Amino acid sequence: MLITNKQKLVKQSVQGRIHSPIVGPNPYRINREGIAEILPATGGITYNFKIGDSCMDLVGDHIEPGVSIKSDNPNENNALMLLACIGNEARVVSGEAKGAKGYVTGMHGGIDHVLVYFNEEDLDKMAIGDTILVKAYGQGLKIEGFKDVKCMNIDPDLFDKLDIKQNSEGLLEVPVVTEIPAYLMGSGIGSSTAFSGDYDIMTGDKEANKEFAIDKLRFGDIVLLRDCDNTNGRQYLKGSVSIGVVVHSDCIKSGHGPGITVIMSSKTTKIKGIQTENANIAYYLGV
The missing domain is CATH 2.40.10.170 (Thrombin, subunit H)
Incomplete structure (x- = not known):
């Protein structure tokens, strides 16, 4: 652990x-x-x-x-x-x-x-x-030996239940249902901090929705955001990785979609997503 x-x-x-x-x-x-x-x-x-x-x-x-x-x-x-x-x-x-x-x-x-x-x-x-x-309870959470990974917005007891592991390459393996490319992140980009609120996956492109399994997302799903830096505000940064939770539903407005509250982010590729069907907070909370 x-x-x-x-x-x-x-x-x-x-x-x-x-x-x-x-x-x-x-x-x-x-x-x-x-x-x-x-x-x-x-x-x-x-x-x-x-x-x-x-x-x-x-x-x-x-x-x-x-x-x-x-x-x-x-x-x-x-x-x-x-x-x-x-x-x-x-x-x-x-x-x-x-x-x-x-x-x-x-x-x-x-x-x-x-x-x-x-x-x-x-x-x-x-x-x-x-x-x-x-x-x-949770803001300020840090992982020993991973100074370049910033945790936020997650209860430490729930964090432990995710069973995140360090692999032989020194990467953190996190269970996720899918990975989302940075170009699909919309409303909320540019916010000064990711320690509050969320930002949306854009769902206006039906082919992208199928390609990245966005059409199968559930409330509470854990997702990986590729090339998305949330360590100090929200921005595109090649090689960065963020992990987030789906908090609200899809939307009808342009630039909007399922909302993601970020729980981990790194400016470097220190986080690896492991596709897991049960990667949903309902499963880890036992509800």
Whole structure:
């Protein structure tokens, strides 16, 4: 097993409320063909899609599985987005579902939601405005002997469950469902940090969707992003490698698609993807 500094990391509370879906004065979303559509989108409680389910071909746009939370205080929400990590324990602290526990499954930039998995029985008891506390734990995670690999946005206990190994060539072997080339990464490119939010795989090219198995992606899938540097912001860099998790669904808008929250990145080719059918956080979390 890899040696990390997880014993030195701080576990700290952040929290938000279940955030209602919102619609502005113009209810339409413009698709890639320039056609206006009215569809469900971000926010609220999504009852019938969860991690492990397909994130493609939904009748919706940027759909967030499970529960979407946000703080009304912008600075507190910045902390929620920055400190919450995939795999962190989340607990309902108000409302009929008080005491229910789940897991953070991703951070969605732009709308600035943290996404949380709960089982169906608990979802049925929840309501818009219920407060959810997250035990934020993971930012600052480092792997001993791999200074050029930056970890982010992942709970150390979940990281251990991925069973990442160092091979004979000194590379980190990470389970992934597929590899995505840099030219398919769209909305979110150029962000100043990858420690918050996500960026999208563009899905406007149907042939590319099939070639790289994007059409088979599920919420929670772990993917490798080739020539994508997320160590200090998001950019193209030949030879760099990033590993991320699918956090929201495909989209109808140009330049958008399934959202990826990055959990590891290196400016050098220190990370190797090992194609694994079960490379999904639902499998590793046992839900």
